[in-house]
Amino acid sequence: MSSPASPIVDALACYRELHRFLTGKLGSRSDAEDITQSSYEQMLQALQTQRQLQVESPRALLYRIAHNLCIDHYRRQKTARNWAELASHASPATRFAPAAEYLAAQRQIIERVVTQLMQLPTARRNVFILFRAYGMSRTEIAAHLGIKESTVAKHVVRATLDCARVFAMLHANLPEHIEPGECSAGIRE
CATH class of the missing domain: 1.10.10.10 (Winged helix-like DNA-binding domain superfamily/Winged helix DNA-binding domain)
Structure with missing residues (x-):
């Protein structure tokens, strides 16, 4: 049985790959860095709080977390754009x-x-x-x-x-x- 640190170690191997993927997806190195970091934080938190969690593919889990964070990022951007647009059209x-x-x-x-x-x-x-x-x-x-x-x-x-x-x-x-x-x-x- 692998230790809880093992999935993190496996996931760390694809750090650059995930960062490049997110940079291409988001078009911003800064946003990609933030989401990459948050993805690892959430993965570590999930593994620590749910010790019985068996991770067959740390890379897949990491990409799923990153995908969900991208969705949240796009939602926040859309909300900000909508508010800015409303403010600019106000009489x-x-x-x-x-x-x-x-x-x-x-x-x-x-x-x-x-x-x-x-x-x-x-x-x-x-x-x-x-x-x-x-x-x-x-x-x-x-x-x-x-x-x-x-x-x-x-x-x-x-x-x-x-x-x-x-x-x-x-x-x-x-x-x-x-x-x-x-x-x-x-x-x-």
Whole structure:
């Protein structure tokens, strides 16, 4: 039986190969270096926390981890681009500070959603936050929390429905005439 260090030693042999592959895939040596490093860190962490884990192909495991990290990297880049694009297309009117009534309504929404999240069962809340706030996939959450993917899906659906009820109640109570670009007197700035 091989020691836990053996798969790492085997994987270290393909460090340059993985780095070259990621550089070609990402088009950035810096990003490739970061993901290569993170891949080894995650592999080592998996081997240390799951000592019974038998790794038949350390190279395949390493490439799978790197592939998943690339997907996360692309998601973050896409989100950043989308935010930048939204900011660049914002009209001057929407760049001004919103009306006090609008801010109060938004604070109320946030407070109610936070209250609703805090009332959720701990497991459901954790799954929902990992899914919505951190952008983790259902598979990643299941592996991270050690639960079934179907359980993750159920938690996400139930938490979404719980939050949707809060939004529906709030939407019914919000004033219709207040928009983000309006001042408190209702005149566009």
